[in-house]
Amino acid sequence: MTFDLYVPTTGWLQRLDPRTKLLLLGVGTTLIISAPGPLLLGIWLLLLHLVLRSSGVPWSRMGWVAQQLRFLFVVILLLFPWFVAEGQLLLALGPLRLTSGGLLAALTTALRLWAMSLLTLALLMTTTQRELVRGLVALGVPWSWGFTLSVALRQIPSLLRHVQQIQEAQAARGWDAERGAWLHRLRAVQPVLIALAIHVFRTVDTLTLAMTARGVGRSGPRTVRQPLQFTWRDALAAALAVAVLGVALLWRWRGSA
Amino acid sequence: MPVIELRNLHFSYPALDSDASVLPLLRDLSLTVAAGERVALMGATGSGKSSLALLMAALAPNETGGTLRGERWILGHDLSHTSATELSDTVGLLFQQSDQQLFNMSVEDEISFGLEGLGLPIDEINRRIDWVLARTGLTALRDRAPWQLSGGEQKRLAIAAVLAMRPRLLLLDEPMAGLDPLGRRAIADLLDDLKALQEITILVIEQDAEWIARWADRVVLLHEGRILRDGPTDEVLSEVATLHHVALWPPQMAELADALHLRGRPLTTTAMQPLIEPLQPATPCAVPSGGPQCGAAPPAVQADALHFAYPDGPAALHGLSLTVSPGEWLLLAGPNGGGKSTFAKHLNGLLRPDHGSVSLFGQPTAARRVGELAREVGFLFQNPDLQLFATSVRDELAFGPRNLGLSEAEVQERVGAALDRFALAPWADTAPAILGYGLRRLVTIAAVWAMQPPIWLLDEPTTGLDRTLTLRLLDEMVALHQAGHTLLLITHDLRLAAWAERMVVIAAGRVALDGSPRELLADYQQLRPFGLRPPAVSRLARKVDWLPAGLLSVDEVVDCVGGSS
Numbered sequence: 001m002t003f004d005l006y007v008p009t010t011g012w013l014q015r016l017d018p019r020t021k022l023l024l025l026g027v028g029t030t031l032i033i034s035a036p037g038p039l040l041l042g043i044w045l046l047l048l049h050l051v052l053r054s055s056g057v058p059w060s061r062m063g064w065v066a067q068q069l070r071f072l073f074v075v076i077l078l079l080f081p082w083f084v085a086e087g088q089l090l091l092a093l094g095p096l097r098l099t100s101g102g103l104l105a106a107l108t109t110a111l112r113l114w115a116m117s118l119l120t121l122a123l124l125m126t127t128t129q130r131e132l133v134r135g136l137v138a139l140g141v142p143w144s145w146g147f148t149l150s151v152a153l154r155q156i157p158s159l160l161r162h163v164q165q166i167q168e169a170q171a172a173r174g175w176d177a178e179r180g181a182w183l184h185r186l187r188a189v190q191p192v193l194i195a196l197a198i199h200v201f202r203t204v205d206t207l208t209l210a211m212t213a214r215g216v217g218r219s220g221p222r223t224v225r226q227p228l229q230f231t232w233r234d235a236l237a238a239a240l241a242v243a244v245l246g247v248a249l250l251w252r253w254r255g256s257a
Numbered sequence: 258m259p260v261i262e263l264r265n266l267h268f269s270y271p272a273l274d275s276d277a278s279v280l281p282l283l284r285d286l287s288l289t290v291a292a293g294e295r296v297a298l299m300g301a302t303g304s305g306k307s308s309l310a311l312l313m314a315a316l317a318p319n320e321t322g323g324t325l326r327g328e329r330w331i332l333g334h335d336l337s338h339t340s341a342t343e344l345s346d347t348v349g350l351l352f353q354q355s356d357q358q359l360f361n362m363s364v365e366d367e368i369s370f371g372l373e374g375l376g377l378p379i380d381e382i383n384r385r386i387d388w389v390l391a392r393t394g395l396t397a398l399r400d401r402a403p404w405q406l407s408g409g410e411q412k413r414l415a416i417a418a419v420l421a422m423r424p425r426l427l428l429l430d431e432p433m434a435g436l437d438p439l440g441r442r443a444i445a446d447l448l449d450d451l452k453a454l455q456e457i458t459i460l461v462i463e464q465d466a467e468w469i470a471r472w473a474d475r476v477v478l479l480h481e482g483r484i485l486r487d488g489p490t491d492e493v494l495s496e497v498a499t500l501h502h503v504a505l506w507p508p509q510m511a512e513l514a515d516a517l518h519l520r521g522r523p524l525t526t527t528a529m530q531p532l533i534e535p536l537q538p539a540t541p542c543a544v545p546s547g548g549p550q551c552g553a554a555p556p557a558v559q560a561d562a563l564h565f566a567y568p569d570g571p572a573a574l575h576g577l578s579l580t581v582s583p584g585e586w587l588l589l590a591g592p593n594g595g596g597k598s599t600f601a602k603h604l605n606g607l608l609r610p611d612h613g614s615v616s617l618f619g620q621p622t623a624a625r626r627v628g629e630l631a632r633e634v635g636f637l638f639q640n641p642d643l644q645l646f647a648t649s650v651r652d653e654l655a656f657g658p659r660n661l662g663l664s665e666a667e668v669q670e671r672v673g674a675a676l677d678r679f680a681l682a683p684w685a686d687t688a689p690a691i692l693g694y695g696l697r698r699l700v701t702i703a704a705v706w707a708m709q710p711p712i713w714l715l716d717e718p719t720t721g722l723d724r725t726l727t728l729r730l731l732d733e734m735v736a737l738h739q740a741g742h743t744l745l746l747i748t749h750d751l752r753l754a755a756w757a758e759r760m761v762v763i764a765a766g767r768v769a770l771d772g773s774p775r776e777l778l779a780d781y782q783q784l785r786p787f788g789l790r791p792p793a794v795s796r797l798a799r800k801v802d803w804l805p806a807g808l809l810s811v812d813e814v815v816d817c818v819g820g821s822s
Binding site for chain 2: 207
């Protein structure tokens with residue numbers, strides 16, 4: 001597992017400036033949060049899938065998002081309806097009431113969660129971590145913060161690989177975190193966490209030395225080798241997104257007025 | 258003006274424990290290196306070589322802490338008034354753990370990082386990136402993430418990143434360590450290529466005397482914090498007794514020349530050939546014979562038609578079948594990614610086959626948990642730090658036996674026996690993580706030993722160990738073998754074939770070659786497709802007509818020559 005969701009194609013979303021994609025993320029978030037019911041959320045979800053597909057993101061990658069959320073969907077759909085008592089009564093079990101409004105609210109929440117997750121991950125599917133950091137820096141985040149974020153993101157695959165290796169090394173010595181009572185299992189994770197902590201301290205030590213040796217902290221201006229370019233595509237995408245947002249909000253306002 | 262000038266250096270790290278006394282790492286060390294020299298710095302594990310490199314790059318003591326006396330001048334800079342950052346465009350340092358040196362998102366970004374920091378124009382940065390990618394053979398990988406590269410490619414990338422800064426001094430700390438034969442060859446080719454760049458002075462820290470013999474002009478031996486020997490490569494590497502004294506493996510041809518009292522300081526088989534050819538004995542010598550005796554007992558390991566693919570990855574095993582007799586000592590070799598480690602993890606249930614089966618002593622492993630299989634298979638991982646976590650060596654040794662469900666009395670008995678056997682008693686209450694590399698490796702061996710498994714799987718156990726520690730480990734393996742344990746040793750170092758009874762090459766997920774080490778090394782051309790380089794004595798035996806093919810050690814060649822010299 002590399003923890004890199006990026007789909008390396010030359011799709012139109014991939015070619016957009018990361019600042020534009022951050023704007024699209026903001027617009028999309030507003031649309032999803034303001035969508036009142038499952039029908040509109042379903043339309044946004046369908047559109048989001050189609051937009052991502054048009055940019056070369058495979059269905060399987062999008063399906064993976066839903067797969068990761070399936071447990072939460074089940075929990076929301078099973079438990080949520082019992083806590084909203086609106087609409088027509090469908091079933092009564094002692095003090096518990098299942099209503100049509102409760103079912104609708106559960107479906108809305110599940111779809112909103114799905115849409116938000118896919119939208120956020122869509123940014124990572126179409127933007128390299130490097131571009132994302134550049135975008136944030138270009139939007140005013142200090143270079144040292146962006147660099148730190150980039151190094152932290154870079155360490156995730158290494159750490160995940162290390163956790164797996166440590167687990168294997170401990171399991172080979174008879175360690176079994178999946179047996180026994182809950183407390184025993186929690187305690188059994190200790191060897192992995194300590195070995196990982198030792199690894200992290202060593203890595204930080206080496207990284208600090210390596211960065212210093214490569215001139216981190218040197219005074220004077222830094223060159224930006226690949227400056228971000230805001231092209232007509234970005235202008236068009238941004239304008240369209242703002243237009244869609246405007247129409248949607250206007251629609252919502254007229255509906256409620 | 259010398260590139261490196263160190264005068265009377267004394268250096269010690271701060272004590273990790275307030276009760277511990279500070280031991281000096283370097284004592285009165287002086288060294289001068291002129292421009293354009295190719296120098297190899299050699300010494301035992303823990304002798305202070307890496308620390309010396311950090312001192313030369315101004316990273317120690319500024320970033321590491323520690324106490325330093327003496328003078329350091331690098332390219333005319335007095336390092337007592339110069340920071341590592343200021344030196345970053347003149348001194349390039351390759352760290353031993355080069356994967357931890359890479360902190361960018363792509364190969365190109367990794368190279369451009371330092372150049373951007375220098376504020377160079379974009380055209381110049383792009384020119385340097387293209388030049389260094391071509392020089393290191395990474396052009397096709399320029400958009401890859403560093404963590405997606407092989408070990409050898411990561412080393413080349415780390416070298417490329419420092420080379421792009423056009424340093425005048427390149428310090429390379431164990432550039433070959435942990436690489437498979439193909440990775441080593443790529444680095445060796447790159448360093449051969451860099452020799453042509455006269456404007457760069459190169460100092461390499463390396464334990465592989467066979468490669469140093471071909472590459473370096475000068476060898477410096479570091480021992481107990483001082484420079485014990487400093488001279489031309491052929492002179493220093495021919496001093497076999499000195500090299501043994503400092504726990505280093507001499508080149509095999511130097512050992513042979515020393516044993517046969519030959520003159521001329523031959524370090525390579527080509528240099529040795531004309532010297533040994535006249536020594537042909539009157540009666541031809543015979544190759545010692547013998548191999549594993551397979552009894553009627555069920556095999557210790559039986560793998561039948563194993564197929565396995567990692568999730569989202571290509572198939573790693575393609576119908577691998579292998580039977581290992583109880584008490585057999587098997588050497589497993591082959592290129593990285595060929596399936597050795599994947600196969601090994603099937604033996605203790607860390608991985609389960611997609612198809613096929615594994616049995617240990619006749620019992621299928623399919624329905625048995627990893628914890629249960631740990632009774633039978635002891636796994637020594639390549640990196641000792643993966644398994645060390647306890648606050649004391651004593652607790653570390655008790656971890657495995659406790660997991661096996663032994664009584665506390667039995668656990669303590671085994672811990673005591675392991676502490677005695679591996680002479681670890683002085684560190685029984687010390688945290689293993691703060692011990693030196695050699696001791697950490699010893700603790701991991703003792704930890705497996707305390708579980709007393711009948712089958713031992715050892716994955717590259719000699720990586721990073723000097724000659725003394727390697728021989729210590731081999732002594733332990735010989736003792737285990739004599740006691741009837743089954744040993745599976747995964748290694749790229751074919752010198753160790755002299756100890757094994759059987760050699761199996763695993764490549765492309767299958768058993769590619771299977772035979773006695775003598776048979777396989779006698780016809781070592783068949784090893785080439787797998788990137789395996791036979792030991793120098795085996796290559797010499799093929800070059801000299803009267804030497805029987807398949808000799809495995811210097812002692813065997815000496816026995817063959819007999820008293821003729």
